[in-house]
Amino acid sequence: MQPIIQMVNIEKYFGSVIALAGVTVDFHVGECHCLLGDNGAGKSTFIKTLSGVHQPSAGEILFEGKQVNLTDPRDSIAAGIATVYQDLAMIPLMSVSRNFFMGNEPIKKRFGVNFLDHEYANEVTMTEMRKMGINLRSPDQAVGTLSGGERQTVAIARAVYFGAKVLILDEPTSALGVRQVANVLQTVDKVRKQGIAVVFITHNVRHAMAVGDRFTVLNRGTTYGSAKRGEITPTDLQEMMAGGQEMAQLEGSLGGTV
Amino acid sequence: MPDAPQNSANPADANGPDERVRDISRWRRALIRPELGGIVGTVAVFTFFILLAYDSGMFNAQGVMNWSTVSAQFMIIAVGACLLMIAGEFDLSVGSMIGFAGMMIAIFAVTLGWAMWAAILITFVICVAFGALNGYIVVKTKLPSFIVTLATLFILRGFTIFIPQTIERKTIIGGIREASEGDWLAPLFGAKIGGPIFQWLGDMGIIGTFTRGSRMGQPIVDGIPMLIFWAIGLVIFGHILLTRTRFGNWIFAAGGDPQAARYVGVPVDRVKIQMFMFTAFCATVFAVCQVMEFGSAGADRGLLKEFEAIIAVVIGGALLTGGYGSVIGAALGALIFGVVQQGLFFAGVESSLFRVFLGIILLLAVILNTYIRRLITGER
Numbered sequence: 001m002q003p004i005i006q007m008v009n010i011e012k013y014f015g016s017v018i019a020l021a022g023v024t025v026d027f028h029v030g031e032c033h034c035l036l037g038d039n040g041a042g043k044s045t046f047i048k049t050l051s052g053v054h055q056p057s058a059g060e061i062l063f064e065g066k067q068v069n070l071t072d073p074r075d076s077i078a079a080g081i082a083t084v085y086q087d088l089a090m091i092p093l094m095s096v097s098r099n100f101f102m103g104n105e106p107i108k109k110r111f112g113v114n115f116l117d118h119e120y121a122n123e124v125t126m127t128e129m130r131k132m133g134i135n136l137r138s139p140d141q142a143v144g145t146l147s148g149g150e151r152q153t154v155a156i157a158r159a160v161y162f163g164a165k166v167l168i169l170d171e172p173t174s175a176l177g178v179r180q181v182a183n184v185l186q187t188v189d190k191v192r193k194q195g196i197a198v199v200f201i202t203h204n205v206r207h208a209m210a211v212g213d214r215f216t217v218l219n220r221g222t223t224y225g226s227a228k229r230g231e232i233t234p235t236d237l238q239e240m241m242a243g244g245q246e247m248a249q250l251e252g253s254l255g256g257t258v
Numbered sequence: 259m260p261d262a263p264q265n266s267a268n269p270a271d272a273n274g275p276d277e278r279v280r281d282i283s284r285w286r287r288a289l290i291r292p293e294l295g296g297i298v299g300t301v302a303v304f305t306f307f308i309l310l311a312y313d314s315g316m317f318n319a320q321g322v323m324n325w326s327t328v329s330a331q332f333m334i335i336a337v338g339a340c341l342l343m344i345a346g347e348f349d350l351s352v353g354s355m356i357g358f359a360g361m362m363i364a365i366f367a368v369t370l371g372w373a374m375w376a377a378i379l380i381t382f383v384i385c386v387a388f389g390a391l392n393g394y395i396v397v398k399t400k401l402p403s404f405i406v407t408l409a410t411l412f413i414l415r416g417f418t419i420f421i422p423q424t425i426e427r428k429t430i431i432g433g434i435r436e437a438s439e440g441d442w443l444a445p446l447f448g449a450k451i452g453g454p455i456f457q458w459l460g461d462m463g464i465i466g467t468f469t470r471g472s473r474m475g476q477p478i479v480d481g482i483p484m485l486i487f488w489a490i491g492l493v494i495f496g497h498i499l500l501t502r503t504r505f506g507n508w509i510f511a512a513g514g515d516p517q518a519a520r521y522v523g524v525p526v527d528r529v530k531i532q533m534f535m536f537t538a539f540c541a542t543v544f545a546v547c548q549v550m551e552f553g554s555a556g557a558d559r560g561l562l563k564e565f566e567a568i569i570a571v572v573i574g575g576a577l578l579t580g581g582y583g584s585v586i587g588a589a590l591g592a593l594i595f596g597v598v599q600q601g602l603f604f605a606g607v608e609s610s611l612f613r614v615f616l617g618i619i620l621l622l623a624v625i626l627n628t629y630i631r632r633l634i635t636g637e638r
Contacts, residue, residue: 051521073521073523074523077523083521085521090518091510091511091514091515091519091581092514092515092634093510093514093577093581093582093631093634094507094510094511094514098507098510098511101507102507102511102518102519102522102524103511103519103522103524104522104523105504105507107504114503114504115502115503116501116502116503116504116506142634144634145634
């Protein structure tokens with residue numbers, strides 16, 4: 001099957017710094033592709049070229065086989081590539097339904113003027129949140145009252161509702177508690193089963209192993225290795241992420257607990 | 259989902275309410291509405307003055323018109339400041355803009371002798387363009403709007419003094435009323451509505467009339483100034499724009515978290531620039547009404563108005579950090595402001611105490627707002 005997105009030899013420079021030195025990854029429909037790597041490996045820069053925040057300095061992005069130019073976050077959204085950022089997904093002071101429809105507000109016409117359709121927005125928000133397993137007290141509830149995991153889920157539900165074909169999750173689990181991580185991973189699983197390509201950025205091997213179908217490890221701006229589910233053990237993955245040797249040494253000194 | 263254990267762990271599948279969600283009381287729910295502070299304040303202020311100054315003439319036709327007009331002035335600039343603050347920015351150049359706009363009208367209509375409507379329209383264009391420039395500099399440089407508009411405050415005030423000094427060798431230009439005689443646009447800002455009704459009310463003895471002089475028999479209040487209609491109109495417009503339209507959602511989003519808003523495709527920069535333009539528009543409306551009323555433009559008009567607008571907005575429940583607030587709240591804040599300022603005068607209180615009161619009420623409002631913010635967001 002043809003990958004929905006092919007990222008070929010992506011390079012990105014910031015002045016004299018080489019952030020990405022030729023990364024090639026394919027993303028498939030209905031799969032959760034985990035992008036792993038230590039801090040500074042280039043994970044965030046890489047997905048930002050896909051979400052339209054950064055333009056790659058070299059290399060090309062193919063969407064459903066055709067080359068695309070993503071020069072603005074709106075280009076990516078229009079193409080069906082949605083990104084959920086860790087802390088920047090939601091606005092805490094605004095209600096859940098206002099957040100849910102932010103940038104895509106439903107409109108109803110009254111006297112020839114476009115008004116916001118609050119009833120519709122509230123209804124859809126309640127339904128979609130229930131599907132994802134969150135019971136809202138009311139759609140007017142401020143997002144600030146939700147837990148971190150629930151906020152991620154609202155953001156994911158929003159992306160799915162607005163027709164995302166590719167869903168990029170930028171470290172969705174890194175600031176969450178155990179129960180909340182489980183909820184988010186469950187949501188990822190539901191989304192994948194709906195036939196959406198999920199790109200899951202993390203540096204937690206266990207979270208990746210829980211939902212990942214494919215794993216790609218980035219290291220110092222290059223693809224360090226790639227594997228499918230079942231082909232690799234968590235230990236191998238952990239070692240790849242840390243760059244092999246050094247980690248083995250470190251782990252030895254800590255009694256193999258890392 | 260086939261497996262039962264998972265179901266029971268998942269609150270969504272239970273039809274009852276989530277046991278983890280505590281019911282919030284009606285009182286708490288009312289408390290997180292931004293207008294609450296404004297409503298409570300308004301009731302408190304009116305109760306206070308009815309008890310203290312009922313016999314002073316504050317609540318006869320003349321008195322009501324007096325504080326309504328002052329409140330309406332505050333409202334006009336508060337609407338602009340409110341929407342801008344919710345969008346996450348400040349405009350400190352409002353007061354200078356008022357002086358500048360008034361002076362421009364006087365220069366065009368009196369010194370240059372243009373038709374009044376042309377002078378008014380060109381002034382609107384110039385001032386809104388200055389607002390756009392403020393906004394453009396803020397979004398492009400990413401500097402705090404506080405600093406950028408502080409610069410504009412001085413620049414505009416400087417021009418407002420320099421231009422008439424250079425051309426007319428004075429800082430007050432009169433003759434506006436003569437210049438707007440027979441003009442079609444000027445009455446929209448300077449006219450008074452309902453003259454016959456007030457004449458009738460005066461004849462019936464319901465409201466006071468002049469008892470001597472050239473206007474003997476005419477009512478002291480001879481109509482509702484257009485200023486009040488502008489204030490009401492702008493409040494309604496602002497309220498609907500903010501709460502009932504897509505653009506209103508973008509205003510909240512731009513102030514709540516600009517980066518998150520950008521990521522979902524909200525044109526944050528455009529929203530902010532347009533709000534700066536709207537603030538400038540409100541300041542110009544204020545200025546035009548004022549020069550029509552006074553018949554002259556002065557270089558010192560509008561001093562400190564920017565702070566009065568911001569205070570009204572904060573009393574009305576908006577957060578200084580943006581993303582939260584209400585136009586109705588800001589309008590009530592302006593009403594409180596106007597009633598207190600004029601009411602202390604009616605009550606015969608030393609006018610300098612007004613500032614003391616203002617400082618205290620501002621402090622209380624900010625503390626209350628911060629508390630409310632914690633309630634909404636669940637922060638501790």
